[in-house]
Amino acid sequence: xxxxxxxxxxxxxxxxxxxxxxxxxxxxxxxxxxxxxxxxxxxxxxxxxxxxxxxxxxxxxxxxxxxxxxxxxxxxxxxxxxxxxxxxxxxxxxxxxxxxxxxxxxxxxxxxxxxxxxxxxxxxxxxxxxxxxxxxxxxxxxxxxxxxxxxxxxxxxxxxxxxxxxxxxxxxxxxxxxxxxxxxxxxxxxxxxxxxxx
Amino acid sequence: xxxxxxxxxxxxxxxxxxxxxxxxxxxxxxxxxxxxxxxxxxxxxxxxxxxxxxxxxxxxxxxxxxxxxxxxxxxxxxxxxxxxxxxxxxxxxxxxxxxxxxxxxxxxxxxxxxxxxxxxxxxxxxxxxxxxxxxxxxxxxxxxxxxxxxxxxxxxxxxxxxxxxxxxxxxxxxxxxxxxxxxxxxxxxxxxxxxxxxxxxxxxxxxxxxxxxxxxxxxxxxxxxxxxxxxxxxxxxxxxxxxxxxxxxxxxxxxxxxxxxxxxxxxxxxxxxxxxxxxxxxxxxxxxxxxxxxxxxxxxxxxxxxxxxxxxxxxxxxxxxxxxxxxxxxxxxxxxxxxxxxxxxxxxxxxxxxxxxxxxxxxxxxxxxxxxxxxxxxxxxxxxxxxxxxxxxxxxxxxxxxxxxxxxxxxxx
Ligand SMILES: Cc1cc2nc3c(=O)[nH]c(=O)nc-3n(C[C@H](O)[C@H](O)[C@H](O)COP(=O)(O)O)c2cc1C
Ligand code: SF4
Ligand code: FES
Numbered sequence: 301x302x303x304x305x306x307x308x309x310x311x312x313x314x315x316x317x318x319x320x321x322x323x324x325x326x327x328x329x330x331x332x333x334x335x336x337x338x339x340x341x342x343x344x345x346x347x348x349x350x351x352x353x354x355x356x357x358x359x360x361x362x363x364x365x366x367x368x369x370x371x372x373x374x375x376x377x378x379x380x381x382x383x384x385x386x387x388x389x390x391x392x393x394x395x396x397x398x399x400x401x402x403x404x405x406x407x408x409x410x411x412x413x414x415x416x417x418x419x420x421x422x423x424x425x426x427x428x429x430x431x432x433x434x435x436x437x438x439x440x441x442x443x444x445x446x447x448x449x450x451x452x453x454x455x456x457x458x459x460x461x462x463x464x465x466x467x468x469x470x471x472x473x474x475x476x477x478x479x480x481x482x483x484x485x486x487x488x489x490x491x492x493x494x495x496x497x498x
Numbered sequence: 499x500x501x502x503x504x505x506x507x508x509x510x511x512x513x514x515x516x517x518x519x520x521x522x523x524x525x526x527x528x529x530x531x532x533x534x535x536x537x538x539x540x541x542x543x544x545x546x547x548x549x550x551x552x553x554x555x556x557x558x559x560x561x562x563x564x565x566x567x568x569x570x571x572x573x574x575x576x577x578x579x580x581x582x583x584x585x586x587x588x589x590x591x592x593x594x595x596x597x598x599x600x601x602x603x604x605x606x607x608x609x610x611x612x613x614x615x616x617x618x619x620x621x622x623x624x625x626x627x628x629x630x631x632x633x634x635x636x637x638x639x640x641x642x643x644x645x646x647x648x649x650x651x652x653x654x655x656x657x658x659x660x661x662x663x664x665x666x667x668x669x670x671x672x673x674x675x676x677x678x679x680x681x682x683x684x685x686x687x688x689x690x691x692x693x694x695x696x697x698x699x700x701x702x703x704x705x706x707x708x709x710x711x712x713x714x715x716x717x718x719x720x721x722x723x724x725x726x727x728x729x730x731x732x733x734x735x736x737x738x739x740x741x742x743x744x745x746x747x748x749x750x751x752x753x754x755x756x757x758x759x760x761x762x763x764x765x766x767x768x769x770x771x772x773x774x775x776x777x778x779x780x781x782x783x784x785x786x787x788x789x790x791x792x793x794x795x796x797x798x799x800x801x802x803x804x805x806x807x808x809x810x811x812x813x814x815x816x817x818x819x820x821x822x823x824x825x826x827x828x829x830x831x832x833x834x835x836x837x838x839x840x841x842x843x844x845x846x847x848x849x850x851x852x853x854x855x856x857x858x859x860x861x862x863x864x865x866x867x868x869x870x871x872x873x874x875x876x877x878x879x880x881x882x883x884x885x886x887x888x889x890x891x892x893x894x895x896x897x898x899x900x901x902x903x904x905x906x907x908x909x910x911x
Pocket of ligand 1: 551552553554555556557558580581582583584585660661662663664665666698699700701703704879880881
């Protein structure tokens with residue numbers, strides 16, 4: 301409730317009247333507004349203040365640059381935080397709903413936090429028939445998580461993907477975009493250790 | 499014995515993709531210079547006469563597309579390269595961009611000159627981030643040497659949506675929107691990106707152009723099938739010995755591809771089926787393997803050449819399971835804009851899953867066929883229209899596998 305109300309208020313200050321009708325006191329609303337301003341800045345990496353706006357501004361002069369801006373945000377933060385999407389919407393002069401619609405349309409964008417390393421497993425038919433399922437089982441077991449999950453140490457997330465165009469050797473996984481072709485279940489511990497030791 | 503004929507891939511492995519001088523030493527950018535001297539109309543005429551047809555799946559005449567774009571009066575036109583390459587089992591466009599980017603850039607610049615466009619975009623799938631530097635380096639080198647005239651190219655990235663390979667969806671994505679297809683007409687040649695006339699061609703199509711300008715339309719049109727001449731890059735996966743890529747003349751048959759270049763079936767097993775053209779292609783049985791890969795001959799057996807992926811299955815493969823996965827792909831990739839596709843892909847997948855789990859019955863097969871014909875006729879874009887193709891081809895050529903799965907259900911009950 302608080303979050304929704306806040307968006308209404310921020311986009312149309314007159315709606316404060318409506319909110320007060322719903323029983324929220326003016327003080328509550330102002331407190332929520334301050335909270336939201338804070339959430340535009342995201343405190344990450346040991347307290348460094350990161351301003352999404354800076355990332356977005358590099359792309360506003362590029363026609364249709366919203367998707368490129370999202371790539372930049374995601375490269376930096378691993379996902380698209382809500383505040384960043386709102387920031388982008390404002391910079392590109394579109395509604396928050398529209399920006400969110402773009403963010404959620406594309407399977408490589410995530411609006412939820414993910415691990416530092418995103419492992420995607422190709423499940424398209426050519427990889428499927430050559431043991432993608434066994435590689436998935438090995439990854440799930442090794443990390444103690446299921447597909448779609450993130451490991452407790454915040455290092456790894458597991459996601460499905462369709463073909464990533466590395467089908468010369470199958471099955472294929474990618475780790476933060478980098479392809480590993482012809483992966484066997486036996487390769488999995490080694491690959492994960494290599495990443496952990498980075 | 500069938501042999502490769504490397505036209506598009508003529509430089510593959512022969513040069514360092516990041517060194518423009520090596521490309522120039524191999525006749526690089528001569529075609530562009532020649533095009534500047536020929537004049538716009540003659541370039542288009544040459545491409546038309548070569549009978550080059552799109553390598554992205556639809557097989558439309560490349561020269562005609564350029565002509566239509568040139569004919570429209572507009573203050574700005576665009577050239578867009580479709581590098582979204584999403585058909586499972588396909589990586590030919592990546593090979594071109596990764597190992598010989600200048601061939602693509604030269605082809606796009608020739609197109610830009612011919613149609614009167616000074617701005618080009620390469621829309622590359624988000625799954626190929628490692629290609630960005632290669633493309634940008636190559637574009638920078640060509641521009642620095644002043645080879646491109648007033649033509650400039652910008653690389654843009656998708657973010658994981660197969661449907662963005664469809665040209666109207668691609669252009670929407672290029673504009674920073676959700677990649678949903680729109681109704682045609684208007685075609686991009688008239689109203690493309692930012693409503694300006696736009697040529698959209700596949701990477702392989704553009705990469706075929708420099709050789710055509712250098713060696714002439716007559717040379718090109720004499721290679722392969724007369725109605726779909728030239729070469730096609732194929733990528734083989736599945737149960738053959740050589741799961742790699744080949745560039746062959748278009749009159750090469752599937753049998754020559756699988757048993758010749760592909761080195762035959764792995765472990766001496768028998769052939770069962772080949773899905774040609776990617777996830778949206780038909781499954782072809784042994785009896786039709788003598789069909790040439792050319793666009794129209796594939797169409798004559800209700801199959802498609804598509805992206806040129808050839809996915810081979812041996813006798814031990816469970817084709818109900820494979821078609822279930824194929825159907826699952828479309829559930830994931832349907833953009834959801836129109837109901838027949840959004841719901842139809844889900845229902846097809848659901849029915850096949852049920853049959854595979856031993857809970858199907860004979861009525862399910864009728865349902866699948868009905869659903870297929872409704873979707874083919876009512877879905878907005880090629881994704882939904884083609885989604886039933888692989889399933890219907892399996893029901894036609896491998897009905898006994900489905901019957902057996904359903905009979906097993908009878909035993910369970
Ligand atoms: C669902 C769908 C996906 C497509 N994916 C691609 C693709 O990845 N690459 C491509 O070049 N064409 C793709 N196409 C075909 C394009 O819409 C278009 O016909 C093509 O880019 C035109 O280029 P061409 O004439 O050089 O083939 C796709 C079509 C559909 C319906
Ligand atoms: S057919 Fe499918 S992919 Fe195409 S517009 Fe309709 S829902 Fe979207
Ligand atoms: S099918 Fe898995 S990478 Fe292409």
